[in-house]
Amino acid sequence: MNHTPPVGPAEVSLRHYSQGPLRSIIATWRWRIHFRWELEQKSKANPHLIDDIGLTRRQVEAEIAKPFWQV
Template sequence: MNDNPILAPTARPADMPTRRYSLAALRSLIATWRERARFRRGLEDISKANPHMIDDIGLKRWQAEAEIAKPFWQP
């Protein structure tokens, strides 16, 4: 028997659900990422072409820059 706790198999409680990933969940995640990237590109275009419109949508300049700087996987 292996007494090493790192290599020993871990017991899962009976009430602990197992994670199941599906193709639909993956597609949904990718669609979310694409929408975030599209939104941030659009916000960047607006901030460059018409900076006054940032105020019209209710954002401060620093808020728009912070949103544009985020990678697509961050909400």
């Protein structure tokens, strides 16, 4: 016998709604990880490009050191 309560339309829409922001947060975190990794690779391979985009070495190092959840 199934003991789980039936799920009504309100619960279904609430579950669907709550996943959107979570997916957005995860996508943002992935983007930051990728961006910071690329910035690190480019700063090592072509340090002169950092000057071209208007950043200092200290700014690049500070950005790379941030955890993925930090802006």
